[in-house]
Every structure is written in structure tokens, then in C-alpha cells.
Amino acid sequence: MDDIPRDRLTGPLRRGAVKKHVAAIHVSGKLTLLQRKLSNVLLLNAYDTLISQSRHQIDARTLCLMIGYNSNDMETLKQSLRGLAETVAEWDMLDAEGRQEWGVSALLSYAKLKGGICEYAYSPALAEKLHDPKVFALINLNIQRRFTSGHALALYENCYRFIRTGSTGWWSLDLFRRLMGVADSPYYEVFKHLNAKVIKPAVAEVNKTSNIVVTPELRKMGRSVTDIRFRIAENPQLAILDLDDGEGLRNSEVYARLRALGVSDRLARQWIAEHGQDYVRRKLDYVAGQGGVKNAVGYLTAALREDFDGSAPEPGVSPRNPAPPRSFRARRLERIRDLAAARKPTQRDADKRLFMARLDAAARDDFERHGWMSALNAEAIAAFWEELHPGAFDGLD
Known part of the structure; x- marks a missing residue:
């Protein structure tokens, strides 16, 4: 997913x-x-x-x-x-x-x-x-979508809330079987079966899929296993996952450049999510090459909104001169942006998935980078929103 x-x-x-x-x-x-x-x-x-x-x-x-x-x-x-x-x-x-x-x-x-x-x-x-808020685990929805096993997701949920302490503490095997949803199965009362079918596969998927690495430890009475606990550490290979509302974006070079320019944290993440890092980087490079720009953030805002750069300069656009009348394409893009913003949060996700299902690999890749501002998919995007909102672009000509 x-x-x-x-x-x-x-x-x-x-x-x-x-x-x-x-x-x-x-x-x-x-x-x-x-x-x-x-x-x-x-x-x-x-x-x-x-x-x-x-x-x-x-x-x-x-x-x-x-x-x-x-x-x-x-x-x-x-x-x-x-x-x-x-x-x-x-x-x-x-x-x-x-x-x-x-x-x-x-x-x-x-x-x-x-x-x-x-x-x-x-x-x-x-x-x-x-x-x-006193006792909770942060279940990241982007991470949960990567899981293919219910046992692995259950293990992740029950381990991640102990990330700060580094260990779950000891659980009796009866409690662990309950947490994994297998308490009613006599088959899993045998530890050999529980270990082979639940513990080992779940640990492997959590360590491969999520932002933590878990290591099981066993406690025995004689030769019988009685308790289990999991040591927990951050997964360094997946540290760039978006774990806290934009943490992954904050690690990017483009984000750092935007912040250095004076763009707020929220706006920087919004621009990157909306336009894609490559697009924003090109506009940053263009603004940086102009020299003498007094309001770099305002100039960058115009460059992103109007989609102009060194290869196709828009005459008259500067921090001191207002932008000329926008093209039909620019007005249509703004209308699409407004339509998308008006949708409920969960509808926005569904809209993107429905549209992406129509695309071939190349078009899909461009859309994943640039979202609704994808130039490669401009006409298909307009047709999609016209289907959702008939007459959405009336009066823009």
C-alpha cells in the first residue's frame, strides 16, 4: 500500500x-x-x-x-x-x-x-x-498500512507504546496469547507452535516494516517458557518515516532551504506535500538566482503559484510588481486546489487513490511527486474534478 x-x-x-x-x-x-x-x-x-x-x-x-x-x-x-x-x-x-x-x-x-x-x-x-493522554501508544497510519499480518500489527501496537522505556516488561504467555488474539486456540498453548507461527514471523515483519526493532527475551521455569518480553529500539533504517505529522519532510534538504529562507514550518511542509520536492527545489533555485530580491518568500510564493522559472519567465512578476493576469491553466489549477481543500480529510485521500487508479506507471509517478499540480496529468486531473463537480471550471475562460 x-x-x-x-x-x-x-x-x-x-x-x-x-x-x-x-x-x-x-x-x-x-x-x-x-x-x-x-x-x-x-x-x-x-x-x-x-x-x-x-x-x-x-x-x-x-x-x-x-x-x-x-x-x-x-x-x-x-x-x-x-x-x-x-x-x-x-x-x-x-x-x-x-x-x-x-x-x-x-x-x-x-x-x-x-x-x-x-x-x-x-x-x-x-x-x-x-x-x-496519560497512557497511550502512537499508532502511525502510514506505518500500519505496511503490515500484512495481524499478529505483526498487534505486536507493533503493544510494543511501540514502550519505546521510551526500551522494554515491554515481562508478560505471561497467557497474556501474550491474548494480546496476539490466539488465546482460544489450543494449538498455541504449545510454545513451539506459538514461537514458530506467531512470535518469529511477527518480529521479522515489525523489524522490516516499522520504525522500531524488537527483540524477544524468554523467562523459563525449568525447561518450560513462562514469560516473554521485548526489547525495543528505534529502527535506524526507517528513521525517515513520517512519524510525527511531517517528521520525514523535516529531514529533507528542500525543507531546510525553505526554513532558511524564512518559510514557516507548516507552510514548508504544505508546499513540499502539495508540489513535490523536485518542483519546490527548482523554484528555490530560480529565486536564488535572481539576486536583489527583497521579499524572497513572496517571490517564491508567486513562482510556485504561477509555475514560472528561469526557462519561462513571467514578465512583470517581482516583489515590487504584481503578477500579470493569470493564464487559464493557472486559474484552473487554483480552482482544483480550492476544490481539493474543501473536501473532508479522508475524502482527499480517497480522491487521490481513485485518480491514481486511472494512470499508467509514468503518469502515476509524476502524480505521486506533484499531486494535483502534476503538469503531466493536467488534462486528466481537470477531467476528474469536472466529473466530481460538474461545471467546476465554468467562467474561467
Whole structure:
């Protein structure tokens, strides 16, 4: 799966990572890989209003695309939602006053599909725990999309929240089997089977796929394994993954140049996500070669917006002279940018995936670099948005 596009995301989905309380991770019953991914996206979608709203909504077609379902496969979505409603979350922790608190709740109190909208809710007690910032794991949605095994994603979820301490601490094998969703299988009561089919494959995928490296350690009583823990370290080979709302972009040379020019952090990341690093680099090179520019950021803004550079200079554009009347292409690009910005965050991701499905390899590569500003796909992009919004470009001629 490709990474989730971040261009101009707003609201909870711009975060790109979801706070998962221990209650959302320690579940009884087996969750499939798709159900785990679904649970994470639903939580991320609802997170900012978990306490203030009792019900949450997301476009069902968009939800399918974000999780990796066929967008028309409502039956699979129904089955996964049913599984979440039938799965129990359990917590056992100290409250704010130091008193022991145990609780249990279905992961979803209800879910329904109507008119292309998925509506769902959490029980008030679970919503409170899910929103508690004191004990959580950061589940990055770009990383979770890379997982192909439910056991590996479960291991990642349960290990990543201990990244700061470097170890999960000792888990009894009974608890570990519960966390992996295999507690009901007699087959996995034999450690040899658990190790061969669950532990080793999951560890290998986490270390290959995610931003952490985990190392299992065993504790025995006699010859029998009784407990397991995982040592956790950052994965140096995947350190450039976007782990915290743009961290990967912040490591780029283009980002550093933008910041040195005086561009804000947020705008720098937005430009890179929207236009692609190569495009922004060309405009930076052009502005740097002009000499005597008093307002470099303003000049760069115009260069990005109007798509001019040394090879095709726009007469009259300078920090002191306003840009001439824009071409039809420039006005159309601005309209597309406005249309995309008006879409809900999850719809933007779906829009890109639907459009990319139409492209060949070369066109797709250019679109991945430049997004809706892709010159190679300009006409196809315009046709796509005309289909979504008939008459979108009326009056631009």
C-alpha cells in the first residue's frame, strides 16, 4: 500500500497517528488485520470529539479505501464492523486517585451504514479511556498500512507504546496469547507452535516494516517458557518515516532551504506535500538566482503559484510588481486546489487513490511527486474534478 497522502490535511486526520490507550490494545477475541486497521482509522477519525460527541461519522467509501478494501465491498466492511462490535476491550489500571479500576466494553457500541455514511459510537467509559493522554501508544497510519499480518500489527501496537522505556516488561504467555488474539486456540498453548507461527514471523515483519526493532527475551521455569518480553529500539533504517505529522519532510534538504529562507514550518511542509520536492527545489533555485530580491518568500510564493522559472519567465512578476493576469491553466489549477481543500480529510485521500487508479506507471509517478499540480496529468486531473463537480471550471475562460 502507498503511504497516506498528507497534502493539506486538516483536522484529526492530519495528525497521521492515533493515540491508543491500553484499553484499545488489550482486547479479548481475535481481530483480523483489516479489523485492526479499521479500528485505528475509526479512532483517529473520532479522536478530537471522543468526549464531546456521542456519535461519529465517516464516508463509507472513503473508509474502505483508507483501510485497503475494495471501495464497493460493503459486505467485508459490514463483517469487520460486526467484529469490532463483538470484540471486548478490557482495562485494569489505577485511576487519578490511585484506586484500582477494572472495566470492560465492546470496542464499538454500535455501527451502521446508511446513505453511504458509516456512523459509529464508543461506550462513554471506553471513550474516556481512549481519550486519556496519560497512557497511550502512537499508532502511525502510514506505518500500519505496511503490515500484512495481524499478529505483526498487534505486536507493533503493544510494543511501540514502550519505546521510551526500551522494554515491554515481562508478560505471561497467557497474556501474550491474548494480546496476539490466539488465546482460544489450543494449538498455541504449545510454545513451539506459538514461537514458530506467531512470535518469529511477527518480529521479522515489525523489524522490516516499522520504525522500531524488537527483540524477544524468554523467562523459563525449568525447561518450560513462562514469560516473554521485548526489547525495543528505534529502527535506524526507517528513521525517515513520517512519524510525527511531517517528521520525514523535516529531514529533507528542500525543507531546510525553505526554513532558511524564512518559510514557516507548516507552510514548508504544505508546499513540499502539495508540489513535490523536485518542483519546490527548482523554484528555490530560480529565486536564488535572481539576486536583489527583497521579499524572497513572496517571490517564491508567486513562482510556485504561477509555475514560472528561469526557462519561462513571467514578465512583470517581482516583489515590487504584481503578477500579470493569470493564464487559464493557472486559474484552473487554483480552482482544483480550492476544490481539493474543501473536501473532508479522508475524502482527499480517497480522491487521490481513485485518480491514481486511472494512470499508467509514468503518469502515476509524476502524480505521486506533484499531486494535483502534476503538469503531466493536467488534462486528466481537470477531467476528474469536472466529473466530481460538474461545471467546476465554468467562467474561467
